[in-house]
Amino acid sequence: MSRIHSSRDWILRRPPHYDRAPRRAAVSSRLAFAFLSLFFLSVGFQGQSFAAPTSASADTITSAGRLHELPASEAVNRKVHLIGTVSYYDPNEAVMFFQDSTGGVFVNSDHIYPVRTGDLVEVDGFANPSFRSEVASGATIRLLGHGQTFRAPESQYADLAMGRGDCRLVTVHGIVRAQDIEQHQNALSAHLDVMMSGGEIQVYLDPSFGYQFKSLLDATVEITGVAGGTFDAKNQLTGIVLYVPGPSSLRVLQKPGVNLENLPLTDIDEVFRFRSVEDRSVRVRVRGALTFYKKGDSAVLEQGGKSIYIQTRQTDDFNLGDVVDAFGFASDREYAPSLREGSLVRVGQTEEIKPRAVTYEQAASGDYSDNLISVEGTVISQLRGPFSETLVVDVDGHLVNAKVEGRDTLPGFQQQSRVRLTGICRILPLGPWRKASLFHLDLRRPSDVVLIASPPWWTVRHLLETVMALLALAVIIATWAILLRRRLVVQTSRIKRSMIVARERSRILEKISSNQPPDAVLSAICNSIKTLLPGVECSYLLDGMNVSEGDLRQTSRQSNPSRLFEIALTGDGKDTVGNITVEARPGYVPSEDRHEVYEMLSETATLAIRQSLLHQALVHHSTHDALTELPNRRLCEMRLSAAFDDVALHGSGLALIYIDVDEFKEVNDQYGHRMGDLYLKQISQRLLAAKRSSDMLARIGGDEFLVIVPLEASSEDAEGVCERLKTCFEEAFSIEGRIITGSASFGLAKYPEDGFSAEALKRSADHAMYGAKRSRSGPTLVRG
Numbered sequence: 001m002s003r004i005h006s007s008r009d010w011i012l013r014r015p016p017h018y019d020r021a022p023r024r025a026a027v028s029s030r031l032a033f034a035f036l037s038l039f040f041l042s043v044g045f046q047g048q049s050f051a052a053p054t055s056a057s058a059d060t061i062t063s064a065g066r067l068h069e070l071p072a073s074e075a076v077n078r079k080v081h082l083i084g085t086v087s088y089y090d091p092n093e094a095v096m097f098f099q100d101s102t103g104g105v106f107v108n109s110d111h112i113y114p115v116r117t118g119d120l121v122e123v124d125g126f127a128n129p130s131f132r133s134e135v136a137s138g139a140t141i142r143l144l145g146h147g148q149t150f151r152a153p154e155s156q157y158a159d160l161a162m163g164r165g166d167c168r169l170v171t172v173h174g175i176v177r178a179q180d181i182e183q184h185q186n187a188l189s190a191h192l193d194v195m196m197s198g199g200e201i202q203v204y205l206d207p208s209f210g211y212q213f214k215s216l217l218d219a220t221v222e223i224t225g226v227a228g229g230t231f232d233a234k235n236q237l238t239g240i241v242l243y244v245p246g247p248s249s250l251r252v253l254q255k256p257g258v259n260l261e262n263l264p265l266t267d268i269d270e271v272f273r274f275r276s277v278e279d280r281s282v283r284v285r286v287r288g289a290l291t292f293y294k295k296g297d298s299a300v301l302e303q304g305g306k307s308i309y310i311q312t313r314q315t316d317d318f319n320l321g322d323v324v325d326a327f328g329f330a331s332d333r334e335y336a337p338s339l340r341e342g343s344l345v346r347v348g349q350t351e352e353i354k355p356r357a358v359t360y361e362q363a364a365s366g367d368y369s370d371n372l373i374s375v376e377g378t379v380i381s382q383l384r385g386p387f388s389e390t391l392v393v394d395v396d397g398h399l400v401n402a403k404v405e406g407r408d409t410l411p412g413f414q415q416q417s418r419v420r421l422t423g424i425c426r427i428l429p430l431g432p433w434r435k436a437s438l439f440h441l442d443l444r445r446p447s448d449v450v451l452i453a454s455p456p457w458w459t460v461r462h463l464l465e466t467v468m469a470l471l472a473l474a475v476i477i478a479t480w481a482i483l484l485r486r487r488l489v490v491q492t493s494r495i496k497r498s499m500i501v502a503r504e505r506s507r508i509l510e511k512i513s514s515n516q517p518p519d520a521v522l523s524a525i526c527n528s529i530k531t532l533l534p535g536v537e538c539s540y541l542l543d544g545m546n547v548s549e550g551d552l553r554q555t556s557r558q559s560n561p562s563r564l565f566e567i568a569l570t571g572d573g574k575d576t577v578g579n580i581t582v583e584a585r586p587g588y589v590p591s592e593d594r595h596e597v598y599e600m601l602s603e604t605a606t607l608a609i610r611q612s613l614l615h616q617a618l619v620h621h622s623t624h625d626a627l628t629e630l631p632n633r634r635l636c637e638m639r640l641s642a643a644f645d646d647v648a649l650h651g652s653g654l655a656l657i658y659i660d661v662d663e664f665k666e667v668n669d670q671y672g673h674r675m676g677d678l679y680l681k682q683i684s685q686r687l688l689a690a691k692r693s694s695d696m697l698a699r700i701g702g703d704e705f706l707v708i709v710p711l712e713a714s715s716e717d718a719e720g721v722c723e724r725l726k727t728c729f730e731e732a733f734s735i736e737g738r739i740i741t742g743s744a745s746f747g748l749a750k751y752p753e754d755g756f757s758a759e760a761l762k763r764s765a766d767h768a769m770y771g772a773k774r775s776r777s778g779p780t781l782v783r784g
Contacts, residue, residue, distance in 0.1 A: 021144030064511040072129035080135055082123040085147025087169055088226040088243045089117050092187040097167055097226045104167035106134040113141045117245045120147035129645035131234050152224045157198030160227055160240045171224045178215040205244035232336045233366030281329045289351040291372045292324045292424045292444055300370050300424050302353050304482045307370040308343040309334050318535035323349040335427040336369040355422045360396035366436030379413045380495055383502045392498045399596055404443035420451035438599050497593050504528040508604045512611050521608040532550055532597045535588035542578035567596050569609045580605050623646050625699045627677055629685040636698035640758050655718035658747035658765035686728035722748050725776030745773035
């Protein structure tokens, strides 16, 4: 509890500690804070401090800039005496930032101080090591009067990601991509996702500022706030956060071009063509000893107690303990910093990384995320699949999954065997702040599981034999047998439940591995949840359409107290493609293993969505041209074969139009291949606009296109389609200030006049095109 010193001096009597994420202090309300602030201001003297100033020794840190740049190793127990301005303070979220002329720092507050944003204060306390050194909780804060106003320089995303401007007022420009009102522990908080040039940041501000947040979507804004961040349990930066101090700190520079209600409707199957991603991430290089390696999938490096997860397609042979350099791009898809699209290179050294023996609470806290650890527990069940095995182990009263992949099998362990597990601690983050919640172990080899003790010898049969032999102790033994039976019933029930959950997980994973549609997998997941947790309803929303079974009304989070669990479904990026919701029906009784079921739900649902999106992307890339996004030669051959099958079945007509761009090599030679690529893209766009919806346009070569034209009795004839396509070259092409008067040669062939097979028809169209080319001249190139 806190107490008052002198007249206005609040001190928390607790040892300093560091809270690793934006925290939620247990405070009463904003009204109570305002009342306390007015009370303390009324009994003091204007412009005086809460207590006599404290003299600073030579070792005391007296400027925010020095504290901010202090190495973490030197921050422990260093005294701090600062005078400056509170640049941001939200008592409900327990977030306070302090700034003076030298820089800014974060003040770790865990109770209400009678100060507000803009006050001049004096801070006495101790430094605390973190991403940037901070003032530990329990500091003494005295009000001195009104603080000064600091300039908020404009910052870019790269500056914020590198820590420049950290804990200081900055100004950023960006486009609002998403908005919502989050229900935090003590109050509502407005949240904006703002896309800057280089990356996306999170912006938090008070909902009472009066903004119409929905109208800010797609608006270009200028925001002034204090630069902060989100961190994992190891104080590693995982995101950028901006805290807005007041209503005037957000200014709309450009309103959205179109209101949301006025946007045109788009067919669901055409949504993907509007996606555009520009990734300017640069490849980075890290070094460490290899503690985990799965060919074609992932690896983990560890160095000096820090570790990093790497997604890689590499299939080279590496040994655990090899010191390697990893090259890849920074990713935000994991709980801790990670690399994607990684490559590994040996440096010719080896290093033995010994596992850290930890408890369940230590592992689940996130402090050992992706580290090599060892835990001890009791075997509950052992599940064997064709390419992996999973041990379900009771560790300190919590169930933990330990999985090893490959054809090498684990030895069989009896239930209740005591084992030691060694593996990589993989954290599953939950909640809006992605806090560490659950974890599982990725084992590297069967020898990572060591038997410590066999199951207990005592059984019901042995107890009965002892009763027969020792009649004098019949009462004691009978009582013991009853107690042991109850214990076995409870344990057997837990084992059966764990095995049921594991079987359901295996069944769902089989559906995922067979590339079934995502709605089929999500439907199976919902059915499993309703089976495992009687009395609940499970529904999912995918791509804006509720396709789950049952008539469930969609309700908001605030108006639906029966909601038990909800997880957002995301793809490889940050975009949310749907969610899964678990709600309680009347009379629902919570199950003890519901959290394990929720973990299974989260893992399998996320894996299903990502597997589906990956499969769709691979299919698209294999059948479409990378430059123009038109069907490639492979897809064209498939469609042409299908068209001939249709002709044979229905007796309809078919024509091919072969198009070859004239003098395309001269465009490349004169202006370069980039200009040639842009020229081809404009040609593709014009041809797409000119063809009929029933026709198929494909790029089958460098400057060659093929159009499949189905002919029906009531439709336009092939010659008319060909003439319309020729008009695409009547207007000159304007490309980056240069004018290209282009032309192309067309060759038309019709079935059956020009050929009875696909190959014959293509040869006829090709011959016709070359005949047309010999009678035409190339494009005239004019410099703009």
